[in-house]
Amino acid sequence: MKSIIANSLTKTYGKGKEKILAVDDVSFDVNNGEIFGLIGPDGAGKTSIFRMLTTVLLPDSGSASVENFDMVNDYKKIRQIVGYMPGKFSLYQDLTVEENLSFFASVFNTSIQENYDLIKDIYIQIEPFKDRKAGALSGGMKQKLALCCALIHRPNILFLDEPTTGVDPVSRKEFWEMLQRLKKQGITIVVATPYMDEATLCDRIALMQHGKILSVDTPDRMSDAYPDLIFEVKAGRTSSVLRALENFEPKKNVYAYGEFVHLIAESNANFSTSSVQEYLKKSGFTNIEINPVKASIEDCFIRLLSHKNEY
Numbered sequence: 001m002k003s004i005i006a007n008s009l010t011k012t013y014g015k016g017k018e019k020i021l022a023v024d025d026v027s028f029d030v031n032n033g034e035i036f037g038l039i040g041p042d043g044a045g046k047t048s049i050f051r052m053l054t055t056v057l058l059p060d061s062g063s064a065s066v067e068n069f070d071m072v073n074d075y076k077k078i079r080q081i082v083g084y085m086p087g088k089f090s091l092y093q094d095l096t097v098e099e100n101l102s103f104f105a106s107v108f109n110t111s112i113q114e115n116y117d118l119i120k121d122i123y124i125q126i127e128p129f130k131d132r133k134a135g136a137l138s139g140g141m142k143q144k145l146a147l148c149c150a151l152i153h154r155p156n157i158l159f160l161d162e163p164t165t166g167v168d169p170v171s172r173k174e175f176w177e178m179l180q181r182l183k184k185q186g187i188t189i190v191v192a193t194p195y196m197d198e199a200t201l202c203d204r205i206a207l208m209q210h211g212k213i214l215s216v217d218t219p220d221r222m223s224d225a226y227p228d229l230i231f232e233v234k235a236g237r238t239s240s241v242l243r244a245l246e247n248f249e250p251k252k253n254v255y256a257y258g259e260f261v262h263l264i265a266e267s268n269a270n271f272s273t274s275s276v277q278e279y280l281k282k283s284g285f286t287n288i289e290i291n292p293v294k295a296s297i298e299d300c301f302i303r304l305l306s307h308k309n310e311y
C-alpha cells in the first residue's frame with residue numbers, strides 16, 4: 001500500500017526575473033511503513049515538497065495524495081494524520097518542555113497521557129528537564145522535544161525536515177535509532193536530509209538537486225547499479241593528490257572524498273592501479289595507497305550530477 005503518491009508536483013516562488021522554480025515536476029511514492037529519504041543539498045526543494053504534502057503550501061500544478069486523501073480537497077483530514085517536524089526549531093522558546101508538549105497535544109484534542117506510550121522512549125530522556133524553557137535546551141534535546149511534539153497526536157506519517165542538522169554525531173545516531181523504533185510501531189517516516197551518510201539508514205531514497213528528483217531506489221540497489229570503477233587514493237595531502245590526478249588519463253572523474261581522493265574510471269577502460277601508482281610516483285608522491293571501493297550514495301549523487309542527461 002502507498003502512503004504517499006506525488007504526481008508532477010511543481011512549485012515556483014516569485015515573479016518575472018525573480019522567479020524561482022523550487023520544485024520541478026516531481027513524482028514519487030512512499031510505501032506504507034517505510035523510512036523514505038529525500039536527500040539533497042540546501043535549496044534542492046525538499047522543504048517545499050514537505051510543505052505541499054503537509055498541506056501548508058499549494059502546488060502550482062500537479063497533485064498528491066497522503067493515505068489516499070487528496071492534498072487539496074482533503075487537507076483537513078491530512079493535517080490530522082501527519083506529524084511535521086520543520087527544519088528550523090519550531091517550538092515555543094518561552095514555554096517549558098512540558099508546556100510545549102501539552103500545547104501540541106491540545107491542538108489535536110489529545111493529552112500527553114493518552115499517547116505517552118508512543119513518545120515514552122524519547123520523552124524519558126528530556127523529562128528531567130520538563131520545567132526548563134525550550135529556548136534553554138541543547139540542540140539534541142530541542143530535537144527530541146520537537147519529535148515528541150510531532151508525535152503527540154499519534155500520526156500515521158511523520159515528516160522530518162533536516163532533523164539532525166546542527167546535532168552532534170552521538171545524538172544523530174540516537175535519533176536514527178529512535179526512528180527505527182517508530183517505524184516498528186507502524187509509522188511511515190519521510191525524512192529530508194543533506195547528509196549522504198544518513199541515506200543508507202533509509203529503506204528507499206530520492207536524490208534531489210535543483211527541484212528535480214534524479215533517482216529513486218533503495219540505497220543498496222543504487223550503489224549496486226553504479227556502472228563505473230571507483231578507486232580511493234591516498235598519498236599525503238588530499239588537495240595535491242587531487243591536482244595531480246586531474247591530469248591522469250584514462251580517468252572519468254576525480255574528486256576529494258574525506259581523507260581520500262576518489263578516482264573514477266569506466267569499467268571497460270584500459271585502467272590499472274599500477275599505472276596510477278607509477279604516475280603518482282613520477283609526480284613525486286610517496287606512501288601511495290590505492291584500493292577499489294564500492295560506490296557510496298555520495299558517489300552515486302556526484303555521478304548523477306555530472307551525467308544528468310544519461311538518466
Ligand SMILES: Nc1ncnc2c1ncn2[C@@H]1O[C@H](COP(=O)(O)OP(=O)(O)OP(=O)(O)O)[C@@H](O)[C@H]1O
Nearest residue numbers: 013014020022040041042043044045046047048049
Ligand atoms: N518563500 C520563498 N520565497 C522565495 N523563494 C523560496 C521560498 N522558499 C524557498 N525558496 C527557494 O526555493 C528553492 C528551494 O527551497 P527549499 O527550502 O524547498 O529547499 P531545501 O532543499 O529544503 O533547502 P533548505 O534546506 O535550504 O531549506 C531555494 O532556491 C529557495 O531559496
